[in-house]
Amino acid sequence: MELDAIFAGFGGQGVMLMGQLIAYGGMHAGLNVSWFPSYGPEMRGGTANCSVVLSDGVVGSPVVARPQVLVAMNKPSLEKFEAKVKPGGFIFYNASLIDTKPTRTDVYVVPVHANEIAAELGNDKVGNMVMLGAILAATEILSVDDIMVSLKKILPERRHHLLPLNEQAIRRGMEVVTAM
């Protein structure tokens, strides 16, 4: 089992956290994992992204060039990485901010209105968790529990009152996929 993923978007959309949660969740599930952020000039505008690898063997290259899973939270990210997704893989894109559909026909394409759903839930910041829910439902790579245990670890205690909202956002994201 090996999963290579790229999470990309604007700084502030929570793409680094999304990737970290998948990595932590993978560790919780007993897998070998790596998380690698893009950094430097890219952090100061344009797209920020991170590579995540989950594997039941040794993790080779931590930098993903050809992902099985692409998560694009904004348009520049989709444009940058769409062509690199492996055939048979997944493209999750934030349909709230991306008005053009991916053109690939050899991958599963999952549009998620992350911003609208987050707004419905009353907190603009949980768009990343909505997206995460869609990934869990479509790939079945990890359970909601794997993610929630990890989130509890990462989130400082004073923010733990936000855990239920985050779980709600994840479940709403899952519904997007089950309704497809």
Place this chain on the structure above:
Amino acid sequence: MAERVMMKGNEAVAEGAIRAGCRYFFGYPITPQNEVPEYMSRRLPKIGGVFIQAESEVSAINMVYGAGGAGGRAMTSSSSPGISLKQEGISYIATAEVPCVIVNMARGGPGLGGLTPSQSDYFQAVKGGGHGDYHLIVLAPWSVQEMVDLVGLAFDLADKYRNPAMILGDAILGQMMEPVTFKSEPIDPKDLPAKPWATVGLSGERKPNLINSLGLLPEHLESINLRLQEKYKKIAENEVRFEGTDVDDADLVVVAYGTTSRVAKSAIDQARKDGKKVGLFRPITLWPFPTKQIQELAAAGKRFLVVEMSAGQMVEDVRLAVNGEASVEFFGKLNGAIPTVEEVYREIMSRF
């Protein structure tokens, strides 16, 4: 088994150092290693240690010289241009035989360069870097786990041989997160073996210890150099470390270290599935270099492909080891990007 915790390479090397008994850290900020001093600044004051952000790299390395000379486990970290600034101090420390650990999370050069990962500081790390005939013990981790394991080893070897040791990482190994297990209990510096040579005050009980790198009289300087060379010979005989994967039946052996060896590992796994007899030889000590082991592989009829994020630096040591007895080819990346698995796979496949 101890719990797995997720850490960045930079944090892991810092925590690994603390667990190895390091209580003195002196540094100056530079990307992509800033999490090292950040971590040290948070932890060291709480456990009776000292963290100082010096006014420059030159100052920081000389503080390491002082703290190491007083017998403490001392460390500094930086990235390529900052490591260049430290070279004078490193040469002094090596000559004065003061143990310490220097971490280089290398970035793209030459010059001020960029923030992307690089292996173009290999020559600087293993061939001296500063002036004079000296060597650092150079360890090259390939994972966040090895950041922990090798920084502990670096302190032990530094003390054992009274020699500065370097951890040569890169921007990826510093920035990436992976699960880490801390296999052994933290070392209390009080439990470390005594250092009778250290300058810690006489208490009226012995003659003064002198820590110095000066040898104005020719005979004296020669004796310093002879002693150093004798020591380097002993280190080269005893401390070589490497890892071979699928090497025994391989026709082609890929030689790579650090981040690049992980990319190579993925590419080799793919090529193996295609039935190609290819293996990975990963030097863990870059100095002392596993010369003898590579010699033996050459004598067994294997060919070599060296992969680096440089214009070709370690490849020279492989060629010296092989000494013309086998073909040694090179694939490198210079543009600040790491070679992709597909690229290395293509390089391997084109040689069958």
